[in-house]
Amino acid sequence: xxxxxxxxxxxxxEVMKIVGAGAVTGIVASLLPSLAHADAAxxxxxxxxxxxxxxxxxxxxxxxxPQIAENGNTVPIGFEVESPMTDSNYVKTVHVFADKxxxxxxxxxxxxxxxxxxxxxxxxxxxxxxxxxxxxxxxxGSIYMAKSEVKVTIGGCGG
Amino acid sequence: xxKSKARVKAPKKIKKGEVFEVKTLISHKMESGQRKxxxxxxxxxxxxINKFVCAYNGKEVFSSDWYAAISANPxxxxxxxxxxSGSLDMTWTDESGAVFKKSAKISVT
Numbered sequence: 582x583x584x585x586x587x588x589x590x591x592x593x594x595e596v597m598k599i600v601g602a603g604a605v606t607g608i609v610a611s612l613l614p615s616l617a618h619a620d621a622a623x624x625x626x627x628x629x630x631x632x633x634x635x636x637x638x639x640x641x642x643x644x645x646x647p648q649i650a651e652n653g654n655t656v657p658i659g660f661e662v663e664s665p666m667t668d669s670n671y672v673k674t675v676h677v678f679a680d681k682x683x684x685x686x687x688x689x690x691x692x693x694x695x696x697x698x699x700x701x702x703x704x705x706x707x708x709x710x711x712x713x714x715x716x717x718x719x720x721x722g723s724i725y726m727a728k729s730e731v732k733v734t735i736g737g738c739g740g
Numbered sequence: 741x742x743k744s745k746a747r748v749k750a751p752k753k754i755k756k757g758e759v760f761e762v763k764t765l766i767s768h769k770m771e772s773g774q775r776k777x778x779x780x781x782x783x784x785x786x787x788x789i790n791k792f793v794c795a796y797n798g799k800e801v802f803s804s805d806w807y808a809a810i811s812a813n814p815x816x817x818x819x820x821x822x823x824x825s826g827s828l829d830m831t832w833t834d835e836s837g838a839v840f841k842k843s844a845k846i847s848v849t
Contacts, residue, residue: 697760704810705811
């Protein structure tokens with residue numbers, strides 16, 4: 582618990598820096614090499630990479646997440662992307678990120694027209710209260726994004 | 741980890757064209773690389789399953805890449821459209837290269 586309290590101001594400062602200077606996020610990250618948790622810059626970079634440089638649109642994605650997770654070791658997560666799932670129009674991949682875990686990547690889920698529905702669920706670890714971000718890549722190249730916050734009572738970071 | 745136990749749940753009988761859910765579970769520590777050995781204080785190296793694939797009669801219908809944020813004993817549920825009778829073959833691969841397999845037979849009417 583002590584560690585948690587110590588971490589918070591670091592992260593906040595971090596966020597402020599990035600808001601001020603988005604372009605130097607790389608430098609900020611290199612100045613804080615020992616930072617244990619994923620910072621906003623790392624998450625933003627991962628999301629940007631998943632989106633292939635495109636600006637994601639909102640909508641189409643439904644995230645199924647608990648509002649409060651008592652145990653961060655195993656948080657049920659589910660998502661569904663609206664799509665007819667035909668050969669010409671389907672959801673290719675859904676990338677899931679968590680912005681305050683040690684690493685932002687959670688998983689990438691690849692669908693095919695044979696999936697029938699772009700819906701999946703799994704269980705994930707959450708170090709602390711944070712946002713879960715889903716980025717969906719459609720077969721026509723369009724990108725959608727959704728975000729939802731989960732409050733975590735006991736972190737699942739093995740500490 | 742060679743003894744990983746896998747379970748797959750899918751309907752035995754299904755009508756053609758219907759979309760059904762497949763639930764899978766495998767036992768695996770999914771060592772996150774963040775935990776420390778209490779005796780030595782050293783970090784325990786990461787060892788996770790990072791690839792899951794479901795093939796339906798030999799054709800890949802769903803796959804996923806996992807990172808350390810996926811919980812131990814990973815659960816994965818997804819959907820498949822029934823086309824023909826046959827088998828759903830799951831394959832999990834971990835970072836040591838170990839491969840775990842489990843199949844489910846389905847009959848499409």
